[in-house]
Amino acid sequence: MWSLAVKDREQIKSKILAELPEDEPVKLVDLLLKLRINPQNLIAGLQSLVANRLLKVARVKKTGAPMDEVWIARNEVAESELTEAGEGDWLYNPQLLAVKQRQLASLLGDDSKGKIIGLLEDGRPRTLAEMKLQLGSEELPPLGGIAQILELPDGRVTLCTTAVGKAELERRQQEQQLLREKLKDQESKLKDLFRDGKSASREELEAALQGPVLPGVKYPVVRLVNGRYAQADSPAAWEDMADYVAARGPLSMEEIVRKFKIHSSLVADLRGGKEKEPFIRLPNGTITTSGTPEGRAELTRRQVGLGLKERLEDFYRRQPFFNLGQILDSPEQRETAIQMIRSDGCYRINVQGVGLWTSPYPHSPRIIAQELKRLTGLHLEAGEGPDMVPLTMIASRSMTVAEAADKLKLREEDILNLCELEELSSFRLDGNRRLWKDEVRDIKYRSDLHKLVKGASKLTTLEAADLLETTPEQVRRLVREGYIKSAGEAKSESGRSGILVRRGDIQSIKERLPGIEHEWSLATRQPKRETASKVTRREKAPVGKKRPRRAAAPPALTGPVELDDFQKQAIQAALVGRNVLVAAPTGTGKTVIAERLIEAVIERGKAAVYTSPLKALSNQKFVDFRQVFGEDMVGLVTGDISINPYAPLLIMTTEIFRNRCFSEPEGLDDIACVVFDEIHYLDDPERGTAWEESIIFAPPHIKFLGLSATVPNIQEIADWMGEVRGEPVEVVVETNRAVPLAINWITSDGAVLDEDEAREYVEEAVRKRAQEKKAERQAAREEEFEQRSRRWSKRGARRSRKPVRSH
Secondary structure, eight states, rough: OOOOOOOOOHHHHHHHHHHHHHOOOOOHHHHHHHHOOHHHHHHHHHHHHHHTTTTOOOOETTTOOOSSEEEEETSOHHHHHHHHOOBBOOOOOOGGGOOOOOHHHHHHHHHHHHHHHHHHHOOOOOOOHHHHHHHHSOOOOOOOOOOOOOETTTEEEEEETSSSHHHHHHHHHHHHHHHHHHHHHHHHHHHHHHSSOOOOOOHHHHHTTTSSTTTOOSSSSEEEETTTTEESSEEEEHHHHHHHHHHHOOHHHHHHHHHHSSSHHHHHHHHTTTTOOOOEOOOEEEEEEETSHHHHHHHHHHHHHHHHHHHHHHHHHHHHHEGGGGGGGGGGGGGHHHHHHTTOOOOEEEEEEEEEOOOOSSOOHHHHHHHHHHHEEEEOOSSSOOOOOOOHHHHHEEEHHHHHHHHTOOOOOHHHHHTTTTSSSSSETTTTTEEEEEEEEHHHTTHHHHHHHHHHHHEEHHHHHHHHHHHHHHHHHHHHHTTOOOOOOOTTTTTTTTEEEEEHHHHHHHHHHHHHHHHHHHHHHHEEEEEEHHHHOHHHHHHOOOOOOOOOOOOOSSSSOOOOHHHHHHHHHTTTEEEEEEETTSSSSSHHHHHHHHHHHHHTTTTEEESSSSSSHHHHHHHHHHHHHGGGGGGEEOSSSSEEEEEEEEEEEHHHHHHHHHOOGGGGGGGEEEEETTGGGGGGGTTHHHHHHHHHSOTTTEEEEESSSOTTTTTHHHHHHHHHHTSSSSEOOOOOOSOOOOOOEOOOSSOOHHHHHHHHHHHHHHHHHHHHHHHHHHHHHHHHHHHHHHHHHTTTTTTOSOOGOOO
């Protein structure tokens, strides 16, 4: 068989022109069988020749033929020869060659297969080389596609109908029968070997089978991790699977199915929610065993929650609202109780700072309203009527922020501003803010609604400065000194945070601003006079003796932070759930302990509180912690500002936390720890009660971390806290000062100076300023003298008419 070695269209065209007769047309099929070229390459070459008008093509229809045929001819062929081929138009149209190449390929293959079958019909087996030599072809078609051909064990081929072929087929049938008998015997022996559900070693397995396991055995035998063999879905296989799961940790159901689908009954039970010892299904859907820490924790959780279900059912029937403090016997039951409550269809609601859970059972509307007023002080009008679920009653009498904005034709931002000013009451339902329909309906018809909305809108410091006709720094000073309350923060395009103020506050202080600025100017002048009167001149250093500036300090080293021993001790004690007091000098890294504890609390899905004695310190910690944990994770609550009050980490003053312990202890259910910064304020005669009452009245589940640099009697405080909280307090004391105290001065250009350098710098600056003032006064006198000279030159030398005494 001739085959084109190079896929070059020009070579194919040359081959076609060389083999095509010059005196008669040729049928396309005959040309294919003659040239034995791939039909696709042949058709492409012919179409190129026809398009270049070197060949003509026609679809000829002969009388009695079922379909037309494609003929090809040179230009030199006479018309009489073309007519004898049949009826058809001879054209230079390549589209006439668009035939079914698959049929041509099958024709070419059938011709080759027929020659091979005819060669082997004599009954003598042959090798491939012998067939190529006898057929005179370089290549043979795939013999696997010829059903009549049979390959012998020695590599030769023959036909199935020959004597050699029939003998080979009979031999194969005998082998298959023998193999089926062996497979059946091995399956029976395997069933007897693993009847007890135990595993067997490789030697025991091969001894029982008198050889290795054959590949075709259908009995489910699996190789275990320890190298032994067992029946799939047997106790031994389950034990091996349990060891694998315990070593790899909890696995998802998809991983279990993918790795152990051969254990069909066990996998089906696990997917259906059933458990078989020792496997345990965790609440997140993963699978583990009772021997892992996760499995033991799950069993403990289930043991803790045995009596909670009946207690919850009793509360559901008796009360429309409840809190966890009424249900839990110990803090360990908290996680289990929350999961059960949520699965029962209860929702968390926070009304006027009081956090409650709604009952999933129906109650009388009058009872629901009475309980809501008793617990939160909120009055809802409700009379007798059919029982309903508390959540349904609350949802039917409230609306979302978006619905309120649509009803009032305002923006959602305007609605939130009105809520912050307490013009509209709002509450939280499962974390989402909602408003009461009655209040929204009442405020809709108020004549001053748009004035309220405009006054509640927030402005940046730049917009407020334009409204007050002053500078943004003056607006920020008004906020710092308490003339205006901050309304939150806004981020600029550069990434910097700026404060927001309300338009109503700006408009109300506009008339008072001149008086306030006058007070600022008086306060600025007074310290300058006092400082000027106290300044004494010191002896000036000799010329040429000026001390050279010190070299800049080398850059700080970067790398992983290595904690000190006291930090590790405090962090370890706090993470295991103990109350901790830390006394360490300033600059030794007490805040790192708080950061590690807060990070662990947030990872568990809980919340934390960081208290400080000063608003300025709270503001500073608010900025610092936002850089550590992210802006959405940190909130600030002080007496005059509230930013992101539902964040998992809240920065507040100690008095704010003390007030929450009294007013809304249920709202502290999610708080896991409280950090007291500067806890030595507990000794303050006026404010120390805030720290004492916070420690005494905080819920039992809250843990404390106290930080201070000046606590001489820290052990005494720890003993008192342990007595109050009912558990010992870990005391960590560090006396080494990591950052030494030193007094330096810094110039306006950022240079750090010691005392002598600073005095020289100040004296030089004073001297330069005196020279500048002297030059300014001299210039002013010269300018004044020049102006007088110009005036006198205009008047001329005329004498004044005024009497001398008037001068």
